[in-house]
Amino acid sequence: SVLAKMSNQKNRLGFSKISSMNYSENMVSGSKKTWTKLKTLELESNNIGGKGAEYLGSNSTCMRLKTLNLNKNNIDYRGAEYLSKNTTWIRLRRLNLNNNSIGEVGAEYLSKNAT
Secondary structure, X not given: OOEEEEOOOOOEEEEEOOOHHHHHHHHHOOOHHHHHHOOEEEOOOOXXXXXXXXXXXXXXXXXXXXXXXXXXXXXXXXXXXXXHOOOOOOOOOEEXXXXXXXXXXXXXXXXXXXX
16 A cells, blocks of 8 residues: 655655555646645655656656655666656755665766756
């Protein structure tokens, strides 16, 4: 099952127990208003992998996103490339990719597109 919860902090959403198989469905469900105001998205330890990173990278709704936690999600260099191509997250200041396998190639993709 998927557990989503809004925390006590305003504009913060965390997911537990999701995978890339149902990730796209979860990102598009719910109020668009919620997603456009979202500032922090916590996806730690959800094993979204490259496919989940691809869905995230194509996201055009989270325009106010400042923090994205993707710690422990089995994301490789291809996933980092997808994330690096997102043009909506112009306010993103903190991207946590600890405990993933993006390697030097993935880091290079991300650094080339950093603002």
